[in-house]
Each structure stands twice: as C-alpha cells, then as structure tokens.
Amino acid sequence: MADVSVVGGSGYAGGELVRLLLDHPAVAVKQVTSERHAGKFVRSVHPNLRKRTDLKFVSIDKLVPCDVLFVALPHGVAMGRMATLRGLAKTIVDLSADYRLRDPAAYPKWYGAPHGEPERLAEFVYGIPELHRDEIRGADAISSAGCMATTAILGLYPLYRAGVVDTSVPVFIEAKTGSSGSGGAPGLGSHHPERSGVVRSFKPTGHRHSAEIAQELTVDGVAPPVAFSATAIDAVRGILTTSHVTLRDPLTDKEVWAIYRAAYKDEPFMRIVKEAGGIHRYPEPKILSGSNWCDVGFERDPDSKRLVVMAALDNLMKGAAGQAVQAFNIRCGLDETTGLTFPGLHPI
Numbered sequence: 398m399a400d401v402s403v404v405g406g407s408g409y410a411g412g413e414l415v416r417l418l419l420d421h422p423a424v425a426v427k428q429v430t431s432e433r434h435a436g437k438f439v440r441s442v443h444p445n446l447r448k449r450t451d452l453k454f455v456s457i458d459k460l461v462p463c464d465v466l467f468v469a470l471p472h473g474v475a476m477g478r479m480a481t482l483r484g485l486a487k488t489i490v491d492l493s494a495d496y497r498l499r500d501p502a503a504y505p506k507w508y509g510a511p512h513g514e515p516e517r518l519a520e521f522v523y524g525i526p527e528l529h530r531d532e533i534r535g536a537d538a539i540s541s542a543g544c545m546a547t548t549a550i551l552g553l554y555p556l557y558r559a560g561v562v563d564t565s566v567p568v569f570i571e572a573k574t575g576s577s578g579s580g581g582a583p584g585l586g587s588h589h590p591e592r593s594g595v596v597r598s599f600k601p602t603g604h605r606h607s608a609e610i611a612q613e614l615t616v617d618g619v620a621p622p623v624a625f626s627a628t629a630i631d632a633v634r635g636i637l638t639t640s641h642v643t644l645r646d647p648l649t650d651k652e653v654w655a656i657y658r659a660a661y662k663d664e665p666f667m668r669i670v671k672e673a674g675g676i677h678r679y680p681e682p683k684i685l686s687g688s689n690w691c692d693v694g695f696e697r698d699p700d701s702k703r704l705v706v707m708a709a710l711d712n713l714m715k716g717a718a719g720q721a722v723q724a725f726n727i728r729c730g731l732d733e734t735t736g737l738t739f740p741g742l743h744p745i
C-alpha cells in the first residue's frame with residue numbers, strides 16, 4: 398500500500414487524480430492540497446466525491462512525507478515548489494509542463510522564460526507509458542505529458558518509429574479540445590456566453606505542445622517539422638487530433654494496419670478504431686469520457702501520399718490523471734490497468 402498525496406488537488410486534473418486514487422486498491426490518499434480552499438472538505442470542491450472521502454484540503458506548507466506525490470500545479474508554480482516537494486516523497490509524478498522538455502534552451506521560446514532549474518530536467522522521464530515504459534519503471538521523477546501532445550503523439554509515433562513518414566514535409570496536426578483542458582480558473586474565454594457553442598481557433602500557430610510533439614517524434618536525433626493548430630470546441634472533456642502526414646512511399650491499408658498493430662496490440666489502453674460501417678467509424682472523444690482509452694484510426698488519401706490519422710482521448714484521463722496513474726502503476730510494479738478499467742459510457 399502506497400501513501401500518496403495530491404498537490405493542486407482542487408483543480409480539474411488534481412480532482413481527477415483524487416477520484417482515481419481513492420478507488421485504487423494499492424493506494425491510501427493521505428493529503429490533498431489547495432491554498433484557496435485549505436480547511437474545507439475536498440468534496441466541497443469536487444461534489445462527485447461526496448460520501449467517498451472526509452479529507453480536507455491542506456496548504457502545501459502542511460504536507461508531510463509520503464511515498465508518492467502527484468503534483469497538479471500550473472507550470473511555473475510547480476517549478477518553484479519542486480525542490481521542497483522532491484524532499485517529501487521518493488517518487489514524484491508531475492503533471493505540469495515544467496519538466497517535459499529535455500532541452501533547457503527550448504523553455505524561453507515556448508514558455509517565455511529560461512528554465513528555473515535546468516539541472517533538474519534530467520531527473521525526469523517523459524511520462525507517456527507507450528513510449529517510455531522501461532524508463533518509467535525505474536524513475537523517481539515522472540513528467541506527465543500535455544493533453545493535446547499525448548493525443549497527437551500516440552496517433553503518430555508508430556509511423557515515425559517505422560520510418561515511413563517523409564520528414565522533409567511538416568506533419569499538420571489540428572487539435573480540437575474541450576474547455577476543461579484549460580483548467581478550473583475562470584476567464585473570459587470560458588465564460589458561458591462566450592464559450593457555449595463555439596468552434597474557435599485559439600492557437601493556429603506557436604502552441605507550446607508543438608515542442609513536446611517534435612521531441613517525442615524525433616527518431617535518430619532528427620526532429621520532424623510539426624505544424625500544430627488548436628481549436629476550442631463546445632465540449633467539457635475530450636480531444637480529437639486530426640493529423641496529416643506525407644508518407645515516403647504509398648502504403649496499403651494492410652501495411653498501415655500492420656504498423657499500428659505492431660505498436661499497440663499489447664497496449665492495454667490503445668485501440669485501433671477503423672470500422673467499415675456504422676456511425677462510430679473513427680476515434681471520437683465523447684465516448685471516451687472518464688476512461689483511460691486512447692483511440693487511433695487512419696484513412697489513406699487514394700490520390701496522394703497523404704495519410705490522415707485521427708486520435709482521441711479524455712484530456713483529464715489519458716491526457717492527465719489517467720496517464721499519471723498508469724505511470725504510477727508501472728513505477729510500483731503493479732498491473733498497469735489497476736484503478737483505470739472504467740470503459741466509458743454509451744450513450745453519453
């Protein structure tokens with residue numbers, strides 16, 4: 398049984414972590430932090446946890462040592478606290494962007510300032526299990542990936558690893574994302590009259606997740622050009638990425654299937670979704686809500702070397718808390734699916 402605490406537990410990602418960890422058979426949730434809600438019941442912020450926990454939020458300053466700390470603070474804030482937090486637990490799983498990029502020189506470009514403690518970057522392993530399972534097994538510091546980055550990477554990396562993509566041409570990735578991806582702090586963009594019903598381009602170029610995607614699609618030291626655009630849609634949870642890659646040589650459906658099957662046949666949370674009929678022919682985020690699935694599908698353009706790859710997940714699950722718990726399970730030598738087997742709802 399591992400004693401775990403959740404830092405930033407009043408937020409959307411932190412709340413999802415608490416929900417998963419309370420149900421986890423190998424975990425005892427010890428403390429959950431919030432500065433604004435310190436002293437209040439966790440269920441007063443996360444009403445889905447009524448009758449599940451009597452824990453109250455504590456301030457970060459009141460944290461006591463535990464086995465594993467999950468950190469769900471905003472980027473920049475996590476970095477400022479990390480030295481103290483590392484001293485409180487043998488293992489840290491950080492959900493912020495602060496330790497995702499391997500190259501410290503990338504931080505000023507993508508995050509607007511030099512990294513505050515570049516020497517610590519090397520301690521962290523990038524936390525997508527499908528790509529870094531062996532490193533996660535031995536890691537004391539795990540950096541969970543960005544939600545849109547996870548979706549795009551899981552859709553694309555089998556093709557890059559197989560060497561079938563023409564990397565002289567950018568991969569064009571369009572991500573559509575629900576509102577919970579930007580966290581619980583209210584803003585004009587999330588105000589109901591401004592958000593309801595929208596399909597709104599909010600970052601056609603220059604999105605920070607571009608850097609993670611290029612990093613993780615790098616093969617033999619060559620980072621592919623990534624052209625990433627993000628669009629806000631009228632959903633609370635869920636991401637769909639539609640990626641356009643140019644193949645080196647035309648491939649048959651069977652050959653593309655073989656690449657994805659080789660990558661994902663033994664992966665507990667990856668499904669290849671490409672049906673010949675019906676309405677659910679390709680990945681759709683809606684039916685993945687609350688689950689740790691990532692669904693990937695594809696279609697070849699018969700008139701060119703373009704391959705269109707669709708990937709979908711729940712940003713708060715496989716894109717955040719679910720991915721973090723999966724990495725925790727791997728780190729602790731548990732069955733990877735422990736606490737993560739909810740299959741989703743249909744209809745929803």
Ligand SMILES: NC(=O)c1ccc[n+]([C@@H]2O[C@H](COP(=O)([O-])OP(=O)(O)OC[C@H]3O[C@@H](n4cnc5c(N)ncnc54)[C@H](OP(=O)(O)O)[C@@H]3O)[C@@H](O)[C@H]2O)c1
Nearest residue numbers: 405407408409410431432433470471472493578580581717
């Ligand atoms: N939302 C997603 O889909 C998603 C997906 C992947 C990764 N992430 C990452 O997970 C992290 C949390 O995201 P979120 O969406 O859950 O954000 P959120 O809903 O805004 O929650 C932020 C949490 O951090 C705490 N916090 C904020 N500023 C603080 C400060 N200065 N000192 C101490 N605590 C502070 C808040 O506590 P108070 O109650 O004190 O305000 C709250 O618990 C971010 O780094 C984000 O990039 C999020």
